Amino acid sequence: MTIWAYVVRRIALAVLVLFGVATITFLMVRIVPSDPAAVYVGSNARPEQIAQARRDLGLDKPLYVQYGIYMKNLVKGDWGDSLRTKRPVLNDIMHFLPTSLELIITALVVATIVGVIFGVTTAHRKGTWIDLVMRVFSTGGVSIPAFWLALMLQIAFFRVLHLLPVAGQSDIFVAQAHPITAITGMPVVDALITGNWPAFTDSARHLVLPMLCLAAYPMGVIMRMTRSSMLEAMGNDYIRMARALGVPPRTLLYKDALKNAFGPVLTVIGLTFAYSLTGTFFVELIFAWPGLGYYATTSILSMDYPAIMGVTIMVAAAYVLVNLAVDLAQAFLDPRIALS
Amino acid sequence: MERWSSRPGRVAITAVLVVTVALLAVVLTAGCGSSNTSGTAPKADILRLAYTSTVTTWDPSASYSTEVVYMANLYEPLLYANPPGSTEPFSPALATSWEVAKDGLSWTFHLRQGVTFHDGTPFNADAVKYSIDRTKKLNLGAAYLWAPVKEVQVVDPYTVKMLLTYPVALDRIAAASSGSWMFSPATAVKSSKWWDAGHEDGTGPWTLQSYKPNQELVFVRNPKWWGTWSDNQYQKIVVEIVAEAGTQQQELEASQIDYAGLVARDQVDALAANPNIDVVKGQSWNSYLMFFNTQHKPLDNVKVRQALSYAVPYQDIITVAANGLGTQSKGPVPVGLWPNTQGTVTQYTTDLTKAKQLLSDAGYPNGGFTLNLTYAAENTLENSFAPVIKESFAKIGVKVNIQKLLWNQQWAKAKGPIAQRQDLFVLLWWPSLPDGYDNLNSMFRPETSPAWNLAYWYNTDFDKLLTEAYGLSAVPSGLEQSQQKYNEAQAMLVDQAPAAYLFDAQFVVAKLKTIALGTEAINPNYPQVLFWTKVTR
Numbered sequence: 001m002t003i004w005a006y007v008v009r010r011i012a013l014a015v016l017v018l019f020g021v022a023t024i025t026f027l028m029v030r031i032v033p034s035d036p037a038a039v040y041v042g043s044n045a046r047p048e049q050i051a052q053a054r055r056d057l058g059l060d061k062p063l064y065v066q067y068g069i070y071m072k073n074l075v076k077g078d079w080g081d082s083l084r085t086k087r088p089v090l091n092d093i094m095h096f097l098p099t100s101l102e103l104i105i106t107a108l109v110v111a112t113i114v115g116v117i118f119g120v121t122t123a124h125r126k127g128t129w130i131d132l133v134m135r136v137f138s139t140g141g142v143s144i145p146a147f148w149l150a151l152m153l154q155i156a157f158f159r160v161l162h163l164l165p166v167a168g169q170s171d172i173f174v175a176q177a178h179p180i181t182a183i184t185g186m187p188v189v190d191a192l193i194t195g196n197w198p199a200f201t202d203s204a205r206h207l208v209l210p211m212l213c214l215a216a217y218p219m220g221v222i223m224r225m226t227r228s229s230m231l232e233a234m235g236n237d238y239i240r241m242a243r244a245l246g247v248p249p250r251t252l253l254y255k256d257a258l259k260n261a262f263g264p265v266l267t268v269i270g271l272t273f274a275y276s277l278t279g280t281f282f283v284e285l286i287f288a289w290p291g292l293g294y295y296a297t298t299s300i301l302s303m304d305y306p307a308i309m310g311v312t313i314m315v316a317a318a319y320v321l322v323n324l325a326v327d328l329a330q331a332f333l334d335p336r337i338a339l340s
Numbered sequence: 341m342e343r344w345s346s347r348p349g350r351v352a353i354t355a356v357l358v359v360t361v362a363l364l365a366v367v368l369t370a371g372c373g374s375s376n377t378s379g380t381a382p383k384a385d386i387l388r389l390a391y392t393s394t395v396t397t398w399d400p401s402a403s404y405s406t407e408v409v410y411m412a413n414l415y416e417p418l419l420y421a422n423p424p425g426s427t428e429p430f431s432p433a434l435a436t437s438w439e440v441a442k443d444g445l446s447w448t449f450h451l452r453q454g455v456t457f458h459d460g461t462p463f464n465a466d467a468v469k470y471s472i473d474r475t476k477k478l479n480l481g482a483a484y485l486w487a488p489v490k491e492v493q494v495v496d497p498y499t500v501k502m503l504l505t506y507p508v509a510l511d512r513i514a515a516a517s518s519g520s521w522m523f524s525p526a527t528a529v530k531s532s533k534w535w536d537a538g539h540e541d542g543t544g545p546w547t548l549q550s551y552k553p554n555q556e557l558v559f560v561r562n563p564k565w566w567g568t569w570s571d572n573q574y575q576k577i578v579v580e581i582v583a584e585a586g587t588q589q590q591e592l593e594a595s596q597i598d599y600a601g602l603v604a605r606d607q608v609d610a611l612a613a614n615p616n617i618d619v620v621k622g623q624s625w626n627s628y629l630m631f632f633n634t635q636h637k638p639l640d641n642v643k644v645r646q647a648l649s650y651a652v653p654y655q656d657i658i659t660v661a662a663n664g665l666g667t668q669s670k671g672p673v674p675v676g677l678w679p680n681t682q683g684t685v686t687q688y689t690t691d692l693t694k695a696k697q698l699l700s701d702a703g704y705p706n707g708g709f710t711l712n713l714t715y716a717a718e719n720t721l722e723n724s725f726a727p728v729i730k731e732s733f734a735k736i737g738v739k740v741n742i743q744k745l746l747w748n749q750q751w752a753k754a755k756g757p758i759a760q761r762q763d764l765f766v767l768l769w770w771p772s773l774p775d776g777y778d779n780l781n782s783m784f785r786p787e788t789s790p791a792w793n794l795a796y797w798y799n800t801d802f803d804k805l806l807t808e809a810y811g812l813s814a815v816p817s818g819l820e821q822s823q824q825k826y827n828e829a830q831a832m833l834v835d836q837a838p839a840a841y842l843f844d845a846q847f848v849v850a851k852l853k854t855i856a857l858g859t860e861a862i863n864p865n866y867p868q869v870l871f872w873t874k875v876t877r
Contacts, residue, residue: 035752041404046484047791084396085553086536092553154590166590169555172388172578172597176558288582288591290555298394298554298583301718303748 003331007324014320021316022074025309026067034303039083074313080306084299089310092295097314098185099169100284100291104276106188107211111218112269118219119226119265120253123234134223141220146279150213150286157209165206167288174202210287214280218272225268229261236260263330270326274319384877385575387855390582390591391601393868394554397481399535400521400542401474404481404772408517409601410557410579412869414458415521415542418449418468418514421774421865424623424676429774430511434463434522434543438514444507444814449514451498455566457524458540458547465494470525472502482519482772507814509775516773517866545873546577554581559872572876585720592617592850599851599870604720605663611850620857621665624770624847624864627674628657628721629783630713630729630840631765631795635758638702638709645837647698649688652840653732656690661725662845669841671830672769672783673776676864679809679826680776685834687841695736707737711763714754716747721845722766729764740764755790765794768845774865777810780826784833797838805829 037054054060058069073080079089118138122131158166165171169187170180178199183190188207191200233239234257242252277292284293292311299307393406403411418435422428435449455463469492475483488508493501502510514520524541527534538551545567546559559577561569580597582588588600589607593614603611603619612619632639632648639645654668670687673680699707713729715722723744730740743762745753754765769792771778782791785806786798809825812818834841847862849870858874 032749033752033756034746034748035755038751039748041480047787047789049480050791052479084394086397086532087553095553158590158594165596166594167582167587168580168591168596172580173383173386175556176386176576176578285583286587288580288584288587290552290581294583295554301746303746 003328007328010324010327014317014324017320018313018316019071022071022309022313023067025312026070029303029305029308030063032303034305036083036303036305039303070309079310079313082299082307083304084302084307089306092307093292093310093314095185096290096292096295099187099289100277100280100293102186102188103207103210103214103283103289103291104273104280106207107214107276108218108269108273110211111215111222111272114215115219115222116226116258116265119223120230120258122223123227123230124253126231135227138220138223141216142224143220144216146213146217146282147286149216150209150283153209153213154286164208166209167286169203169206169288169290170199171202171206174198178202210283210289213287214276214283217279218269218276221268221272222265226258226261226265229264230257233257233261259333262333266326266329266333270322273322274315277315277318387574387577387599387872387875388597389577389579389599389601389870390588390597391579392581392583393601394581395538395551395557397532397536398538398540398551399478399480399532400471400523400540401478401483401519402480402532403521404518406868408866409868409870410548410559411521411542412517412544412866413546413559413577413872414540414544414548415523416544417516417520417522418451419511421512421515421863423860423863423865430515433515434468435514438511440510440815442815444811444818445504447502447504447510448495449500449502451500452566453498455543456564457526457543458562458564459524459526460564461524461526461541463522463543464497465500466497467522467525468492468500469494470528471522474528475519482516485513485516485519485773488513507811509810509813512773512775515865517869518772520773549576556580567873570876573873574875574877577872589850592852595852598855599849599875601849601868601870603848603850605661605665605848608663608665608848616853617850618853619848619850620862621846621848622862622864623674623676624845625674625677625867626768626770626845626847627669627672627779628725628842628845629669629672629767629769630842631767631783632838632840633761633763633765634795634797634838636761636763638704639711639763641702642836643698643702644704646688646835647695647702647736648733648738649837649840650691650695650698651732651736651738652688652842653690653728654688654843656728656732657725658843660728661721662843665846665848666843669844671834671841672779672839673830674844677771677774677776679813679823679830681827681830684827685831687834688837690732692732692735699736699738704737707733707739710739710741712741712743713764713766714743714745714750714762715766716750716768717744718747719768722768725842726766754794761796766842767794770867775813776826777806777813780806780829780833781810784838795838797836799832799836802829802832805832 037050037057037059040053040057041049058066081087082089082092085092118134122134125131154166157164178196180187180190180196180199181194183193187203188200191203239252239257242256280291281293281297284291285297296311299311391409393409395407395410396405397403400411400415416433418433420431420433422431434452434455436452438447438449440447451465451468457463472486472489472492476486488504488506489502490505491503493503495501521542527541538548540548545562545565547562549558549560551557557579561575582591585602585604588602589611591597592600608619611617632645634640658664658666668687670683671681671685699705713726715726726742730742733740754761769779769783783793784797785793785803787793790796805825806829809822809829812822812825856876858876861871861874
């Protein structure tokens with residue numbers, strides 16, 4: 001199978017998956033007892049206003065008709081309007097997604113670098129105190145709840161050490177004096193691109209704690225996966241041969257062994273990216289980080305079903321695409337992997 | 341496993357350490373615990389607020405929700421309702437004087453001259469007519485308040501006359517916290533999409549500079565405002581949307597914000613102990629009730645409802661949930677709000693002996709029945725006191741199953757099929773206008789389909805009393821008689837007990853000591869609102 005045929009097949013499957021996700025989400029949000037029309041007109045609305053909103057939103061139509069309309073609009077790129085913000089859901093998502101992506105990508109980059117380096121080191125130093133300490137570290141990262149870690153980080157870096165801001169995306173004074181010109185929607189990146197240094201350092205400082213909180217889990221998973229893959233790889237004959245031929249240890253570890261051990265690690269990175277899209281919900285709420293998670297949380301709490309569906313479909317799409325990218329990357333790294 | 345050279349391990353650890361230290365050095369030295377504001381705008385000009393309030397609509401005709409905290413600073417009504425204890429009940433806003441006809445069927449408002457909307461359009465009688473007519477026509481939000489107004493007549497450029505279909509206290513409606521805003525007729529060509537993209541066009545002291553939904557709102561002074569500015573008022577208001585009370589508290593303690601609009605009741609003492617912070621508490625029109633479903637047995641029996649009213653642990657609820665920041669309700673209208681009974685109606689006290697006796701009289705000598713209680717999961721106070729009620733009811737043999745639901749689910753269940761509705765519905769209520777009539781009318785009047793009368797209790801005598809009392813309150817000469825009728829109606833509500841009136845809650849906010857709140861910065865007639873012009877350095 002050629003790579004293009006493989007990609008086309010995977011994309012076709014992805015469409016099916018998204019169709020299934022959209023259908024299940026649609027049914028789930030409608031099964032849950034709630035009154036979307038009441039959400040739309042806001043608190044304290046009169047019964048006649050709610051009835052009018054129900055007609056305006058088409059909620060008085062049979063469920064299968066509503067479903068048909070929703071799916072038709074979805075395909076056309078109309079994801080409906082949020083019941084709360086009254087803006088198109090897709091616009092809302094595009095507004096909040098870059099902020100979350102900045103957090104998630106930096107967290108994953110840090111998690112990958114630290115996780116891989118620690119994983120290689122613990123495999124290399126198996127059974128030593130370094131191995132033990134780092135394994136405790138990784139177990140902690142995987143098992144500590146995000147909200148607890150967030151509070152601990154806030155106490156440590158803000159309350160005790162007075163080193164980092166406790167929450168938010170920027171300092172109000174700095175943001176007002178040095179407004180960031182939006183290019184990508186990611187404040188740190190935009191500040192960097194535009195050479196806005198006061199805003200850059202301020203945004204970067206605000207990014208550190210939520211990023212560390214979000215990085216903890218993937219870092220632990222990546223480290224453990226790297227360690228086990230490396231141990232397996234280092235037991236192979238070609239590594240022994242290479243070592244016997246005098247290949248330097250660093251080359252052996254990071255070039256020969258790691259390259260072969262990286263396939264499973266890459267899969268884990270892809271999965272944790274999708275995990276982070278939802279894992280960021282708690283983190284964003286605690287750190288008042290105005291991203292997709294914050295949007296999703298407030299939407300869920302107010303039963304804003306178009307927004308809930310929009311976020312779900314977006315996360316599912318990201319999950320599917322990242323998995324596809326990971327599979328392609330694995331094929332690139334290891335040509336023996338058949339694209340079938 | 342054979343031991344390899346240790347060099348790669350050392351290199352790896354060193355690399356991580358170097359990168360980490362370098363990053364930390366760059367980031368931390370930029371701030372070191374305080375805001376690095378070198379070269380920034382004067383700090384003193386910016387007031388930083390943390391709110392939980394998001395915007396559900398920017399349309400002043402439709403607005404009826406949490407955005408009131410912004411609307412009240414962007415727009416102005418014809419009158420302002422003064423806080424309790426004021427000499428006069430109302431202050432002039434866009435109307436400088438007003439009078440009501442003897443029959444209460446027409447009200448004349450004389451308008452302030454020299455006022456312009458934010459777009460430069462002059463404010464005049466046409467603008468008043470346009471604003472009220474549009475709000476009525478859209479029939480969204482609090483438009484129902486204007487239902488008694490048959491016609492708005494333009495008498496001259498600065499005088500309007502409102503003709504009513506039945507007498508009402510229109511001054512209270514003109515001063516309401518929703519639906520009363522005057523906006524520019526130039527917006528007639530704008531759609532709801534235009535408004536909701538983050539536009540406004542009022543006469544208020546502040547204008548909206550930028551709006552990032554769920555994130556940040558920036559307001560600047562309206563240079564053409566008819567009021568006067570002083571040097572110690574702020575130039576700019578920046579609002580951060582912060583949903584968590586704990587985060588707001590930490591930001592306040594770090595001086596990252598000047599004002600926290602949400603304070604967890606159990607953190608009040610800790611905040612008050614901070615030498616840099618003031619905790620501000622005061623009267624609000626927020627009150628908690630628990631409706632008894634009078635359509636379900638045995639709550640259709642008035643003696644059972646009375647027994648449960650005696651079994652409510654009022655003081656424990658206030659202590660546990662509100663940290664003492666509340667008082668037991670004296671009926672469904674909070675103390676201080678017209679037409680509270682001012683102590684003339686006897687309220688229930690916690691008395692389990694009486695409760696047991698009443699249950700016995702009703703044919704339930706040892707209780708022996710189970711009730712389903714619902715409350716809104718978003719409300720931390722309700723979360724605290726629901727178990728207290730359960731525990732107290734258990735002492736008289738009544739078992740309570742608590743269902744914690746999201747507010748919309750709780751409300752949807754209450755409006756669903758009769759058999760599936762709750763037995764006990766806990767509700768936080770505040771009126772939409774400075775008139776407790778809204779409490780009585782909304783929560784205890786018959787409804788064609790349930791909305792707020794969640795006891796499903798209907799009584800023709802009560803209806804008659806309420807109608808009479810409301811009509812009498814339209815003119816000053818009828819107030820005394822109106823109060824008597826209202827007292828009778830509220831006595832009926834206590835006696836018939838369609839709900840247990842739990843407590844009137846105080847508002848609690850916290851601020852840095854570097855800012856000062858004027859006497860009218862917080863006014864219970866405008867729930868959750870901080871009037872920014874009353875905040876000074």
